[in-house]
Amino acid sequence: MRVSELLAPTLREAPTEAEVISHILMLRAGMLRKVASGVYTYLPLGYRVLKKVIQIVREEMDNKGGQELMLPIIQPAELWLESGRWNVYGDELFRMKDRHGRDFALGPTHEEIITDLVRGEVRSYKQLPQLLYQIQNKYRDERRPRFGLMRGREFVMKDLYSFDKDEAGLDESYRKMYEAYTRIFARCGLQFRSVEADPGAIGGSSTHEFMVMADSGEAAIVYCDSCNYAANVEKAEAVPEQLSGDGEMLSLDEVSTPGAKTIEDVSAFLKIAGHNLIKTIVYQTEEETVIALVRGDREINEIKLQNMLGSLQLFMADERTVKELTGAAPGFAGPVGMKGARIIADREIPLMRNAVTGANKTDAHLVNVNPGRDFTPDVVADIRLVRAGEHCPRCEGVLAEARGIEVGQVFKLGTKYSKALGAKFLDENGKEQLMVMGCYGIGVSRTVAAAIEQNHDGDGIIWPMPIAPFQAVVIPVSSKDEGQMGLADSLYNALREQGVETVIDDRNERPGVKFKDADLVGYPLRIVVGSKTVEEGTVEIRHRRSGNVQVVKLEGAAQLIKKIVADEIAESLK
Protein backbone atom coordinates (compact mmCIF):
# COMPACT_ATOMS: atom_id res chain seq x y z
CA MET A 1 0.00 0.00 0.00
CA ARG A 2 1.14 3.50 -0.80
CA VAL A 3 0.60 5.96 2.00
CA SER A 4 -0.18 8.60 -0.61
CA GLU A 5 -3.26 6.57 -1.50
CA LEU A 6 -4.18 5.41 1.97
CA LEU A 7 -7.11 6.93 3.82
CA ALA A 8 -5.37 7.43 7.14
CA PRO A 9 -5.98 11.01 8.18
CA THR A 10 -3.61 11.56 11.10
CA LEU A 11 -4.23 14.36 13.54
CA ARG A 12 -1.62 16.48 15.26
CA GLU A 13 -3.90 17.32 18.10
CA ALA A 14 -6.15 15.02 20.06
CA PRO A 15 -9.87 15.64 19.61
CA THR A 16 -11.44 16.70 22.89
CA GLU A 17 -13.98 13.88 22.72
CA ALA A 18 -11.34 11.35 23.64
CA GLU A 19 -10.04 10.80 27.11
CA VAL A 20 -8.31 7.43 27.24
CA ILE A 21 -5.10 6.78 25.40
CA SER A 22 -6.34 4.04 23.10
CA HIS A 23 -9.19 6.22 21.92
CA ILE A 24 -6.99 9.27 21.44
CA LEU A 25 -4.36 7.34 19.52
CA MET A 26 -6.81 5.54 17.26
CA LEU A 27 -8.36 8.89 16.35
CA ARG A 28 -5.00 10.55 15.88
CA ALA A 29 -3.58 7.67 13.85
CA GLY A 30 -6.50 7.89 11.44
CA MET A 31 -7.87 4.47 12.36
CA LEU A 32 -11.19 5.38 13.88
CA ARG A 33 -13.88 8.02 13.70
CA LYS A 34 -16.94 8.46 15.84
CA VAL A 35 -20.36 8.40 14.24
CA ALA A 36 -22.45 8.65 17.41
CA SER A 37 -21.73 8.10 21.05
CA GLY A 38 -20.36 4.58 21.34
CA VAL A 39 -20.62 3.98 17.58
CA TYR A 40 -17.56 4.11 15.37
CA THR A 41 -16.31 3.76 11.84
CA TYR A 42 -13.13 1.76 11.39
CA LEU A 43 -10.91 3.33 8.76
CA PRO A 44 -8.64 1.05 6.71
CA LEU A 45 -5.78 0.86 9.23
CA GLY A 46 -8.11 0.28 12.15
CA TYR A 47 -10.05 -2.34 10.27
CA ARG A 48 -6.86 -4.18 9.37
CA VAL A 49 -6.02 -4.52 13.05
CA LEU A 50 -9.53 -5.67 13.85
CA LYS A 51 -9.32 -8.28 11.09
CA LYS A 52 -6.00 -9.52 12.43
CA VAL A 53 -7.49 -10.12 15.85
CA ILE A 54 -10.56 -11.72 14.30
CA GLN A 55 -8.37 -14.09 12.33
CA ILE A 56 -6.40 -15.16 15.38
CA VAL A 57 -9.62 -15.77 17.26
CA ARG A 58 -11.05 -17.70 14.34
CA GLU A 59 -8.03 -19.95 13.98
CA GLU A 60 -8.02 -20.85 17.66
CA MET A 61 -11.75 -21.47 17.74
CA ASP A 62 -11.47 -23.71 14.71
CA ASN A 63 -8.54 -25.53 16.31
CA LYS A 64 -10.78 -26.54 19.17
CA GLY A 65 -13.51 -27.78 16.90
CA GLY A 66 -15.52 -24.59 16.86
CA GLN A 67 -17.79 -24.15 13.86
CA GLU A 68 -18.25 -20.62 12.61
CA LEU A 69 -21.67 -19.48 11.58
CA MET A 70 -23.43 -16.16 11.38
CA LEU A 71 -26.46 -15.32 13.43
CA PRO A 72 -28.76 -12.38 12.79
CA ILE A 73 -28.38 -9.06 14.51
CA ILE A 74 -32.10 -8.48 14.38
CA GLN A 75 -33.89 -10.81 16.74
CA PRO A 76 -37.62 -11.25 17.26
CA ALA A 77 -39.06 -10.39 20.66
CA GLU A 78 -40.74 -13.80 20.87
CA LEU A 79 -37.48 -15.57 21.62
CA TRP A 80 -36.62 -13.07 24.28
CA LEU A 81 -40.04 -13.41 25.82
CA GLU A 82 -39.57 -17.14 25.82
CA SER A 83 -36.27 -16.94 27.70
CA GLY A 84 -37.72 -14.37 30.02
CA ARG A 85 -35.13 -11.77 29.18
CA TRP A 86 -37.32 -9.38 27.19
CA ASN A 87 -38.55 -7.91 30.43
CA VAL A 88 -35.41 -8.46 32.47
CA TYR A 89 -32.73 -7.11 30.19
CA GLY A 90 -33.92 -3.56 30.62
CA ASP A 91 -32.98 -0.39 28.83
CA GLU A 92 -29.71 -1.84 27.70
CA LEU A 93 -31.53 -3.81 25.03
CA PHE A 94 -31.87 -1.87 21.80
CA ARG A 95 -35.49 -2.39 20.84
CA MET A 96 -37.26 -1.68 17.59
CA LYS A 97 -40.51 -2.32 15.81
CA ASP A 98 -41.04 -3.31 12.25
CA ARG A 99 -43.68 -1.69 10.02
CA HIS A 100 -46.30 -4.04 11.38
CA GLY A 101 -45.56 -3.02 14.94
CA ARG A 102 -43.84 -6.29 15.81
CA ASP A 103 -41.13 -6.05 18.43
CA PHE A 104 -37.52 -6.81 17.71
CA ALA A 105 -34.20 -6.31 19.43
CA LEU A 106 -30.70 -5.74 18.17
CA GLY A 107 -28.74 -8.63 19.60
CA PRO A 108 -26.65 -7.85 22.68
CA THR A 109 -25.86 -11.55 22.91
CA HIS A 110 -27.15 -14.62 21.16
CA GLU A 111 -28.13 -17.31 23.62
CA GLU A 112 -31.75 -17.23 22.48
CA ILE A 113 -30.97 -17.39 18.79
CA ILE A 114 -28.42 -20.15 19.03
CA THR A 115 -30.51 -22.22 21.40
CA ASP A 116 -33.46 -21.82 19.09
CA LEU A 117 -31.34 -23.15 16.24
CA VAL A 118 -29.96 -26.09 18.14
CA ARG A 119 -33.24 -27.19 19.67
CA GLY A 120 -34.67 -27.47 16.20
CA GLU A 121 -31.77 -29.28 14.60
CA VAL A 122 -30.14 -31.43 17.26
CA ARG A 123 -32.08 -34.41 18.59
CA SER A 124 -29.57 -37.07 19.52
CA TYR A 125 -26.67 -37.43 21.89
CA LYS A 126 -24.77 -38.58 18.80
CA GLN A 127 -24.85 -35.00 17.53
CA LEU A 128 -23.29 -33.62 20.68
CA PRO A 129 -21.15 -31.80 21.58
CA GLN A 130 -21.59 -28.80 19.35
CA LEU A 131 -19.31 -25.78 19.54
CA LEU A 132 -20.85 -22.99 17.49
CA TYR A 133 -19.52 -19.49 17.21
CA GLN A 134 -19.75 -16.27 15.34
CA ILE A 135 -17.86 -13.03 15.15
CA GLN A 136 -20.42 -10.34 14.86
CA ASN A 137 -21.52 -6.87 15.83
CA LYS A 138 -23.30 -6.68 19.13
CA TYR A 139 -25.57 -3.95 20.40
CA ARG A 140 -26.01 -2.73 23.92
CA ASP A 141 -27.58 0.59 24.72
CA GLU A 142 -25.09 1.35 27.47
CA ARG A 143 -26.18 3.94 29.95
CA ARG A 144 -22.89 5.52 29.51
CA PRO A 145 -20.75 4.57 26.56
CA ARG A 146 -17.19 5.64 27.15
CA PHE A 147 -13.54 5.24 26.45
CA GLY A 148 -13.89 4.78 22.70
CA LEU A 149 -13.80 1.13 21.75
CA MET A 150 -13.60 0.02 25.37
CA ARG A 151 -17.28 0.45 26.02
CA GLY A 152 -19.23 1.09 22.88
CA ARG A 153 -22.86 0.57 22.07
CA GLU A 154 -21.95 -1.26 18.90
CA PHE A 155 -18.97 -3.54 19.19
CA VAL A 156 -17.47 -6.66 17.71
CA MET A 157 -17.65 -9.79 19.73
CA LYS A 158 -16.81 -13.42 19.24
CA ASP A 159 -19.33 -15.57 20.97
CA LEU A 160 -19.18 -19.32 21.08
CA TYR A 161 -21.84 -21.52 22.60
CA SER A 162 -21.20 -25.08 23.64
CA PHE A 163 -23.88 -27.75 23.82
CA ASP A 164 -23.03 -30.90 25.68
CA LYS A 165 -24.93 -33.94 26.84
CA ASP A 166 -23.75 -33.69 30.42
CA GLU A 167 -21.68 -31.79 32.95
CA ALA A 168 -18.56 -33.75 32.11
CA GLY A 169 -18.94 -32.70 28.50
CA LEU A 170 -19.37 -29.10 29.57
CA ASP A 171 -16.21 -29.33 31.65
CA GLU A 172 -14.35 -30.50 28.59
CA SER A 173 -15.75 -27.76 26.36
CA TYR A 174 -14.95 -25.21 29.01
CA ARG A 175 -11.40 -26.46 29.26
CA LYS A 176 -10.96 -26.27 25.49
CA MET A 177 -12.15 -22.71 25.41
CA TYR A 178 -9.97 -21.75 28.34
CA GLU A 179 -6.97 -23.10 26.47
CA ALA A 180 -7.99 -21.39 23.26
CA TYR A 181 -8.37 -18.06 25.03
CA THR A 182 -4.96 -18.40 26.57
CA ARG A 183 -3.48 -18.91 23.14
CA ILE A 184 -5.48 -16.11 21.55
CA PHE A 185 -4.36 -13.39 23.91
CA ALA A 186 -0.81 -14.66 23.87
CA ARG A 187 -0.85 -14.64 20.09
CA CYS A 188 -2.10 -11.06 20.14
CA GLY A 189 1.05 -10.19 22.03
CA LEU A 190 -0.78 -9.15 25.18
CA GLN A 191 0.04 -9.46 28.85
CA PHE A 192 -3.03 -10.92 30.46
CA ARG A 193 -4.29 -12.98 33.33
CA SER A 194 -7.30 -15.18 33.83
CA VAL A 195 -9.22 -14.54 37.00
CA GLU A 196 -12.11 -16.10 38.84
CA ALA A 197 -15.15 -13.98 38.27
CA ASP A 198 -18.59 -13.35 39.59
CA PRO A 199 -21.26 -15.28 37.70
CA GLY A 200 -23.70 -12.43 38.27
CA ALA A 201 -27.35 -12.55 37.44
CA ILE A 202 -26.92 -15.06 34.66
CA GLY A 203 -26.35 -17.79 37.24
CA GLY A 204 -24.06 -20.68 36.69
CA SER A 205 -21.27 -22.44 38.41
CA SER A 206 -17.89 -21.51 37.06
CA THR A 207 -16.60 -18.55 35.20
CA HIS A 208 -13.27 -16.98 34.41
CA GLU A 209 -12.53 -13.60 32.96
CA PHE A 210 -9.49 -12.85 30.85
CA MET A 211 -7.97 -9.54 31.79
CA VAL A 212 -5.45 -7.54 29.84
CA MET A 213 -3.36 -5.90 32.49
CA ALA A 214 -3.47 -2.11 32.27
CA ASP A 215 -3.75 0.62 34.86
CA SER A 216 -6.55 2.19 32.88
CA GLY A 217 -8.62 -0.99 33.19
CA GLU A 218 -12.11 -0.76 34.62
CA ALA A 219 -11.80 -4.00 36.56
CA ALA A 220 -9.88 -4.47 39.78
CA ILE A 221 -8.32 -7.85 40.43
CA VAL A 222 -6.36 -9.42 43.23
CA TYR A 223 -3.79 -12.14 42.72
CA CYS A 224 -1.60 -14.20 44.97
CA ASP A 225 2.15 -13.65 44.98
CA SER A 226 2.93 -17.29 45.56
CA CYS A 227 0.21 -19.44 44.02
CA ASN A 228 -1.85 -18.98 40.88
CA TYR A 229 -4.95 -17.67 42.59
CA ALA A 230 -6.35 -14.60 40.86
CA ALA A 231 -9.84 -13.17 41.04
CA ASN A 232 -11.92 -10.20 40.18
CA VAL A 233 -12.41 -8.26 43.42
CA GLU A 234 -16.14 -8.58 42.80
CA LYS A 235 -15.71 -12.25 43.48
CA ALA A 236 -12.46 -12.61 45.46
CA GLU A 237 -12.89 -14.67 48.57
CA ALA A 238 -12.06 -12.94 51.83
CA VAL A 239 -10.13 -14.74 54.54
CA PRO A 240 -11.47 -13.75 57.97
CA GLU A 241 -8.93 -12.18 60.25
CA GLN A 242 -9.09 -12.19 64.01
CA LEU A 243 -7.67 -9.05 65.57
CA SER A 244 -9.57 -8.22 68.72
CA GLY A 245 -8.66 -11.46 70.46
CA ASP A 246 -10.83 -13.68 72.56
CA GLY A 247 -10.41 -11.76 75.79
CA GLU A 248 -13.06 -11.40 78.43
CA MET A 249 -16.37 -9.92 77.38
CA LEU A 250 -16.91 -6.59 79.08
CA SER A 251 -20.30 -5.22 79.95
CA LEU A 252 -22.28 -3.42 77.31
CA ASP A 253 -22.38 0.33 77.71
CA GLU A 254 -23.73 3.34 75.86
CA VAL A 255 -21.55 6.37 75.22
CA SER A 256 -22.41 9.78 73.85
CA THR A 257 -20.79 10.46 70.49
CA PRO A 258 -22.25 13.75 69.28
CA GLY A 259 -21.92 14.24 65.54
CA ALA A 260 -19.69 11.20 65.07
CA LYS A 261 -21.34 9.64 62.05
CA THR A 262 -18.51 8.00 60.21
CA ILE A 263 -16.10 5.28 61.21
CA GLU A 264 -13.32 7.88 61.19
CA ASP A 265 -15.30 10.19 63.46
CA VAL A 266 -16.10 7.50 65.99
CA SER A 267 -12.64 6.05 65.81
CA ALA A 268 -11.09 9.44 66.53
CA PHE A 269 -13.66 10.40 69.15
CA LEU A 270 -13.32 7.22 71.18
CA LYS A 271 -9.62 6.84 70.38
CA ILE A 272 -9.99 3.26 69.20
CA ALA A 273 -8.87 1.57 66.02
CA GLY A 274 -11.27 1.18 63.10
CA HIS A 275 -11.10 -2.58 63.29
CA ASN A 276 -12.78 -2.52 66.69
CA LEU A 277 -15.88 -0.96 65.19
CA ILE A 278 -18.73 -2.72 63.50
CA LYS A 279 -19.85 -0.88 60.39
CA THR A 280 -23.59 -1.13 59.95
CA ILE A 281 -25.15 -0.27 56.63
CA VAL A 282 -28.84 -0.40 55.83
CA TYR A 283 -29.68 -1.82 52.42
CA GLN A 284 -32.89 -2.29 50.54
CA THR A 285 -33.73 -4.87 47.95
CA GLU A 286 -36.91 -5.16 45.95
CA GLU A 287 -38.29 -7.29 48.76
CA GLU A 288 -36.80 -6.38 52.10
CA THR A 289 -34.62 -4.13 54.18
CA VAL A 290 -31.47 -5.64 55.65
CA ILE A 291 -28.56 -4.40 57.66
CA ALA A 292 -25.10 -5.48 56.62
CA LEU A 293 -22.24 -5.64 59.09
CA VAL A 294 -18.54 -5.53 58.37
CA ARG A 295 -15.58 -4.61 60.46
CA GLY A 296 -15.03 -0.85 60.59
CA ASP A 297 -11.87 -0.96 58.50
CA ARG A 298 -13.50 -3.14 55.83
CA GLU A 299 -15.81 -2.36 52.99
CA ILE A 300 -18.92 -4.13 51.92
CA ASN A 301 -18.81 -5.92 48.58
CA GLU A 302 -22.28 -5.18 47.31
CA ILE A 303 -22.03 -7.81 44.63
CA LYS A 304 -21.38 -10.54 47.16
CA LEU A 305 -24.16 -9.21 49.33
CA GLN A 306 -26.59 -9.13 46.46
CA ASN A 307 -25.70 -12.66 45.37
CA MET A 308 -26.08 -13.88 48.92
CA LEU A 309 -29.50 -12.27 49.17
CA GLY A 310 -30.46 -13.48 45.71
CA SER A 311 -31.99 -10.11 44.97
CA LEU A 312 -32.37 -8.38 41.63
CA GLN A 313 -31.75 -4.96 43.07
CA LEU A 314 -29.71 -3.72 45.97
CA PHE A 315 -29.14 -0.17 47.06
CA MET A 316 -28.33 1.72 50.21
CA ALA A 317 -31.42 2.81 52.07
CA ASP A 318 -32.29 6.47 52.02
CA GLU A 319 -32.22 8.60 55.13
CA ARG A 320 -35.92 8.28 55.78
CA THR A 321 -35.82 4.50 55.72
CA VAL A 322 -32.83 4.45 58.04
CA LYS A 323 -34.64 6.68 60.50
CA GLU A 324 -37.78 4.55 60.39
CA LEU A 325 -35.80 1.40 60.97
CA THR A 326 -33.30 2.54 63.59
CA GLY A 327 -34.95 5.57 65.06
CA ALA A 328 -31.70 7.43 64.55
CA ALA A 329 -29.97 9.54 61.98
CA PRO A 330 -27.76 7.66 59.50
CA GLY A 331 -24.42 6.94 61.09
CA PHE A 332 -25.78 5.57 64.31
CA ALA A 333 -27.28 2.30 63.19
CA GLY A 334 -26.31 -0.92 64.91
CA PRO A 335 -27.37 -4.54 65.24
CA VAL A 336 -28.14 -4.57 68.95
CA GLY A 337 -31.87 -4.73 69.48
CA MET A 338 -32.48 -4.54 65.74
CA LYS A 339 -35.98 -5.42 64.68
CA GLY A 340 -37.57 -5.23 61.30
CA ALA A 341 -34.54 -6.13 59.25
CA ARG A 342 -32.44 -9.21 58.80
CA ILE A 343 -28.87 -8.89 60.06
CA ILE A 344 -26.29 -10.04 57.54
CA ALA A 345 -22.85 -10.21 59.11
CA ASP A 346 -19.51 -10.69 57.49
CA ARG A 347 -17.56 -13.72 58.63
CA GLU A 348 -15.25 -11.52 60.67
CA ILE A 349 -18.03 -10.15 62.84
CA PRO A 350 -18.41 -13.24 65.09
CA LEU A 351 -14.66 -13.05 65.74
CA MET A 352 -14.91 -9.60 67.26
CA ARG A 353 -14.82 -8.87 70.99
CA ASN A 354 -15.93 -5.77 72.83
CA ALA A 355 -16.68 -3.91 69.63
CA VAL A 356 -18.28 -0.52 69.06
CA THR A 357 -21.48 -0.05 67.10
CA GLY A 358 -24.14 2.55 66.61
CA ALA A 359 -26.77 2.60 69.38
CA ASN A 360 -29.75 3.15 67.09
CA LYS A 361 -29.98 6.48 68.82
CA THR A 362 -28.72 9.72 67.34
CA ASP A 363 -25.37 10.83 68.77
CA ALA A 364 -24.78 7.61 70.70
CA HIS A 365 -22.76 4.43 70.26
CA LEU A 366 -22.54 1.18 72.17
CA VAL A 367 -19.24 -0.11 73.45
CA ASN A 368 -18.26 -3.61 74.47
CA VAL A 369 -20.68 -5.12 72.02
CA ASN A 370 -20.19 -8.85 71.69
CA PRO A 371 -21.71 -10.77 68.81
CA GLY A 372 -23.60 -13.80 70.09
CA ARG A 373 -24.21 -12.18 73.43
CA ASP A 374 -25.67 -8.82 72.43
CA PHE A 375 -27.06 -9.72 69.03
CA THR A 376 -27.23 -12.69 66.74
CA PRO A 377 -26.82 -12.30 63.01
CA ASP A 378 -29.44 -13.95 60.82
CA VAL A 379 -26.78 -14.81 58.30
CA VAL A 380 -23.00 -14.93 58.49
CA ALA A 381 -21.38 -14.81 55.09
CA ASP A 382 -18.49 -13.44 53.12
CA ILE A 383 -19.80 -10.03 52.13
CA ARG A 384 -16.72 -7.85 52.25
CA LEU A 385 -14.31 -6.48 49.73
CA VAL A 386 -10.85 -7.98 49.59
CA ARG A 387 -7.88 -5.68 49.42
CA ALA A 388 -4.20 -6.00 48.60
CA GLY A 389 -2.06 -7.22 51.49
CA GLU A 390 -4.58 -9.77 52.71
CA HIS A 391 -4.01 -13.48 52.91
CA CYS A 392 -4.59 -15.62 49.87
CA PRO A 393 -7.62 -17.88 50.32
CA ARG A 394 -5.76 -20.81 48.77
CA CYS A 395 -2.29 -20.70 50.27
CA GLU A 396 -0.07 -18.83 52.69
CA GLY A 397 0.71 -16.11 50.20
CA VAL A 398 -0.29 -12.48 50.20
CA LEU A 399 -2.64 -10.85 47.71
CA ALA A 400 -1.63 -8.02 45.43
CA GLU A 401 -3.93 -5.73 43.48
CA ALA A 402 -3.88 -4.77 39.83
CA ARG A 403 -6.21 -3.39 37.23
CA GLY A 404 -7.27 -5.06 34.05
CA ILE A 405 -9.43 -4.72 31.00
CA GLU A 406 -11.87 -7.57 30.63
CA VAL A 407 -11.47 -8.89 27.12
CA GLY A 408 -12.95 -12.33 27.45
CA GLN A 409 -15.10 -14.48 29.64
CA VAL A 410 -15.75 -18.19 29.69
CA PHE A 411 -18.91 -19.27 31.38
CA LYS A 412 -20.68 -22.46 32.34
CA LEU A 413 -24.34 -21.77 31.74
CA GLY A 414 -25.69 -25.16 32.62
CA THR A 415 -29.28 -25.68 31.59
CA LYS A 416 -30.69 -22.21 32.12
CA TYR A 417 -31.37 -21.53 28.46
CA SER A 418 -31.91 -25.08 27.32
CA LYS A 419 -34.60 -25.32 29.97
CA ALA A 420 -36.23 -21.99 29.14
CA LEU A 421 -36.23 -22.69 25.43
CA GLY A 422 -36.62 -26.44 25.53
CA ALA A 423 -33.33 -27.54 23.99
CA LYS A 424 -33.48 -31.30 24.58
CA PHE A 425 -32.00 -34.43 23.10
CA LEU A 426 -32.43 -38.16 23.49
CA ASP A 427 -29.64 -39.91 25.37
CA GLU A 428 -28.30 -43.43 24.92
CA ASN A 429 -31.31 -44.79 26.76
CA GLY A 430 -33.80 -42.92 24.65
CA LYS A 431 -34.48 -40.61 27.51
CA GLU A 432 -35.03 -36.91 26.95
CA GLN A 433 -32.37 -34.67 28.51
CA LEU A 434 -31.62 -30.98 28.62
CA MET A 435 -28.52 -29.87 26.83
CA VAL A 436 -25.82 -28.48 29.07
CA MET A 437 -24.56 -25.18 27.75
CA GLY A 438 -21.59 -22.90 28.05
CA CYS A 439 -20.95 -19.50 26.52
CA TYR A 440 -17.63 -17.93 25.76
CA GLY A 441 -17.20 -14.33 24.68
CA ILE A 442 -14.32 -12.26 23.47
CA GLY A 443 -14.65 -8.51 23.07
CA VAL A 444 -12.76 -8.32 19.81
CA SER A 445 -12.91 -4.57 19.36
CA ARG A 446 -12.18 -4.08 23.01
CA THR A 447 -9.13 -6.29 22.61
CA VAL A 448 -7.83 -3.86 20.00
CA ALA A 449 -8.25 -0.99 22.45
CA ALA A 450 -6.69 -3.02 25.25
CA ALA A 451 -3.68 -3.75 23.07
CA ILE A 452 -3.09 -0.03 22.69
CA GLU A 453 -3.61 0.67 26.37
CA GLN A 454 -0.85 -1.79 27.02
CA ASN A 455 1.41 -0.87 24.11
CA HIS A 456 2.04 2.79 23.50
CA ASP A 457 4.44 5.58 24.32
CA GLY A 458 4.52 9.35 24.01
CA ASP A 459 4.85 9.13 20.25
CA GLY A 460 2.02 6.78 19.50
CA ILE A 461 0.98 3.17 19.26
CA ILE A 462 3.42 0.27 19.46
CA TRP A 463 1.59 -2.60 17.81
CA PRO A 464 2.57 -6.13 18.75
CA MET A 465 3.73 -7.67 15.50
CA PRO A 466 0.86 -10.20 15.19
CA ILE A 467 -1.85 -7.56 15.11
CA ALA A 468 -0.10 -4.59 13.51
CA PRO A 469 -2.04 -3.08 10.60
CA PHE A 470 1.15 -3.38 8.55
CA GLN A 471 4.36 -4.98 9.69
CA ALA A 472 6.72 -2.51 8.09
CA VAL A 473 6.83 0.96 6.59
CA VAL A 474 9.41 1.97 4.03
CA ILE A 475 10.26 5.65 4.18
CA PRO A 476 12.24 7.32 1.45
CA VAL A 477 13.74 10.39 3.11
CA SER A 478 13.23 12.51 0.04
CA SER A 479 10.46 11.50 -2.27
CA LYS A 480 11.80 13.93 -4.86
CA ASP A 481 15.09 12.13 -5.07
CA GLU A 482 14.56 9.71 -7.91
CA GLY A 483 17.43 7.50 -6.80
CA GLN A 484 15.97 7.11 -3.33
CA MET A 485 12.45 6.61 -4.61
CA GLY A 486 13.60 3.97 -7.04
CA LEU A 487 15.44 2.00 -4.36
CA ALA A 488 12.61 2.45 -1.90
CA ASP A 489 10.15 1.17 -4.46
CA SER A 490 12.20 -1.88 -5.23
CA LEU A 491 12.64 -2.64 -1.52
CA TYR A 492 8.91 -2.20 -1.05
CA ASN A 493 8.23 -4.66 -3.84
CA ALA A 494 10.80 -7.11 -2.52
CA LEU A 495 9.17 -7.01 0.91
CA ARG A 496 5.77 -7.66 -0.56
CA GLU A 497 7.17 -10.58 -2.50
CA GLN A 498 8.51 -11.93 0.77
CA GLY A 499 5.03 -11.73 2.20
CA VAL A 500 5.83 -8.87 4.56
CA GLU A 501 2.85 -6.57 4.98
CA THR A 502 4.36 -3.28 3.99
CA VAL A 503 3.44 0.30 3.22
CA ILE A 504 5.67 2.80 1.48
CA ASP A 505 5.39 6.39 2.58
CA ASP A 506 5.73 7.96 -0.83
CA ARG A 507 4.07 11.20 0.16
CA ASN A 508 5.80 14.40 -0.78
CA GLU A 509 6.31 15.30 2.85
CA ARG A 510 9.32 16.28 4.84
CA PRO A 511 11.02 13.37 6.56
CA GLY A 512 9.98 14.57 10.01
CA VAL A 513 6.32 14.32 9.11
CA LYS A 514 6.74 10.77 7.87
CA PHE A 515 8.67 9.71 10.95
CA LYS A 516 6.09 11.23 13.25
CA ASP A 517 3.25 9.53 11.43
CA ALA A 518 5.08 6.21 11.39
CA ASP A 519 5.55 6.39 15.15
CA LEU A 520 1.96 7.45 15.68
CA VAL A 521 0.48 4.65 13.57
CA GLY A 522 2.90 2.26 15.24
CA TYR A 523 4.30 0.10 12.44
CA PRO A 524 6.62 -2.32 14.25
CA LEU A 525 9.44 -1.86 11.74
CA ARG A 526 10.51 1.27 9.93
CA ILE A 527 12.91 1.03 7.03
CA VAL A 528 14.50 4.30 5.95
CA VAL A 529 15.91 4.72 2.48
CA GLY A 530 18.13 7.80 2.36
CA SER A 531 21.21 9.21 0.76
CA LYS A 532 23.31 6.43 2.28
CA THR A 533 21.18 3.91 0.50
CA VAL A 534 22.02 5.55 -2.79
CA GLU A 535 25.68 6.06 -1.99
CA GLU A 536 26.55 3.04 0.12
CA GLY A 537 23.77 0.58 -0.53
CA THR A 538 22.59 0.41 3.10
CA VAL A 539 19.20 0.89 4.70
CA GLU A 540 18.27 1.54 8.27
CA ILE A 541 15.84 -0.72 10.14
CA ARG A 542 14.34 0.83 13.22
CA HIS A 543 12.42 -1.21 15.74
CA ARG A 544 9.43 0.78 16.99
CA ARG A 545 9.29 -0.75 20.45
CA SER A 546 12.95 -0.67 21.41
CA GLY A 547 14.03 2.21 19.23
CA ASN A 548 17.01 0.11 18.18
CA VAL A 549 18.41 0.86 14.77
CA GLN A 550 20.38 -1.48 12.60
CA VAL A 551 22.00 -0.53 9.34
CA VAL A 552 22.04 -3.34 6.83
CA LYS A 553 22.89 -3.92 3.20
CA LEU A 554 20.01 -3.18 0.89
CA GLU A 555 20.72 -6.47 -0.78
CA GLY A 556 19.10 -9.15 1.35
CA ALA A 557 17.30 -6.60 3.51
CA ALA A 558 13.88 -7.95 2.55
CA GLN A 559 14.78 -11.45 3.65
CA LEU A 560 16.21 -10.15 6.90
CA ILE A 561 13.06 -8.14 7.61
CA LYS A 562 10.92 -11.14 6.82
CA LYS A 563 12.86 -13.07 9.41
CA ILE A 564 12.48 -10.37 12.04
CA VAL A 565 8.72 -10.36 11.46
CA ALA A 566 8.48 -14.14 11.62
CA ASP A 567 10.61 -14.29 14.77
CA GLU A 568 8.46 -11.75 16.54
CA ILE A 569 5.26 -13.53 15.63
CA ALA A 570 6.73 -16.81 16.82
CA GLU A 571 7.86 -15.13 20.05
CA SER A 572 4.28 -14.25 20.95
CA LEU A 573 3.37 -17.91 21.05
CA LYS A 574 5.97 -18.82 23.64
Next chain:
RNA sequence: CGGGAUGUGGCUCAGUUUGGUAGAGCGCACGGUUCGGGACCGUGAGGUCGCAGGUUCAAAUCCUGUCAUCCCGACCA
Protein backbone atom coordinates in the same frame (compact mmCIF):
# COMPACT_ATOMS: atom_id res chain seq x y z
C1' C B 1 -30.78 7.85 35.61
C1' G B 2 -28.26 11.70 39.27
C1' G B 3 -24.15 15.47 39.34
C1' G B 4 -20.79 18.59 36.33
C1' A B 5 -19.16 20.71 31.75
C1' U B 6 -19.09 21.87 26.60
C1' G B 7 -21.28 22.85 21.58
C1' U B 8 -17.97 28.78 16.96
C1' G B 9 -14.54 26.14 9.32
C1' G B 10 -11.67 19.23 9.13
C1' C B 11 -8.75 19.61 14.31
C1' U B 12 -7.42 22.71 18.77
C1' C B 13 -9.37 27.01 20.65
C1' A B 14 -10.38 32.75 21.33
C1' G B 15 -14.60 35.98 21.03
C1' U B 16 -20.13 35.50 25.14
C1' U B 17 -19.15 38.84 31.31
C1' U B 18 -20.36 44.55 28.79
C1' G B 19 -25.36 42.71 22.05
C1' G B 20 -23.13 46.34 16.82
C1' U B 21 -22.39 42.29 10.11
C1' A B 22 -17.02 36.07 12.88
C1' G B 23 -11.17 35.43 14.50
C1' A B 24 -6.27 32.74 15.42
C1' G B 25 -3.06 28.38 15.06
C1' C B 26 -2.88 23.70 12.72
C1' G B 27 -4.81 21.20 8.43
C1' C B 28 -6.47 21.94 3.10
C1' A B 29 -5.57 24.27 -2.34
C1' C B 30 -2.10 27.05 -5.50
C1' G B 31 2.96 29.37 -6.29
C1' G B 32 7.94 29.72 -4.46
C1' U B 33 12.09 28.50 -1.15
C1' U B 34 13.25 24.12 1.67
C1' C B 35 14.14 18.55 2.72
C1' G B 36 16.96 12.77 8.40
C1' G B 37 12.13 14.06 13.57
C1' G B 38 5.45 17.53 12.67
C1' A B 39 9.86 23.88 7.76
C1' C B 40 9.20 28.96 5.83
C1' C B 41 7.09 33.01 2.69
C1' G B 42 2.97 34.56 -0.26
C1' U B 43 -2.04 33.87 -2.16
C1' G B 44 -6.68 31.47 -1.38
C1' A B 45 -11.01 28.24 -0.28
C1' G B 46 -13.82 26.91 3.80
C1' G B 47 -18.31 28.74 9.25
C1' U B 48 -26.83 29.99 8.61
C1' C B 49 -21.55 30.30 15.77
C1' G B 50 -25.76 22.60 17.65
C1' C B 51 -31.18 23.36 16.68
C1' A B 52 -35.98 25.99 17.59
C1' G B 53 -38.51 29.88 19.57
C1' G B 54 -38.28 34.70 22.09
C1' U B 55 -36.33 39.82 23.54
C1' U B 56 -34.09 43.81 20.48
C1' C B 57 -33.36 48.66 15.40
C1' A B 58 -29.51 44.77 15.86
C1' A B 59 -28.01 38.18 18.94
C1' A B 60 -22.21 33.69 18.62
C1' U B 61 -23.22 37.06 22.87
C1' C B 62 -29.39 38.02 26.62
C1' C B 63 -33.99 34.63 27.83
C1' U B 64 -36.79 29.87 27.23
C1' G B 65 -36.91 25.17 25.32
C1' U B 66 -34.58 21.24 22.93
C1' C B 67 -30.74 18.08 20.89
C1' A B 68 -25.84 16.32 20.95
C1' U B 69 -21.12 15.29 23.09
C1' C B 70 -17.69 14.56 27.14
C1' C B 71 -16.37 13.78 32.44
C1' C B 72 -17.75 11.76 37.63
C1' G B 73 -21.19 8.47 39.88
C1' A B 74 -24.88 4.62 39.66
C1' C B 75 -25.34 0.40 36.20
C1' C B 76 -23.05 -3.62 33.29
C1' A B 77 -23.54 -12.16 30.17
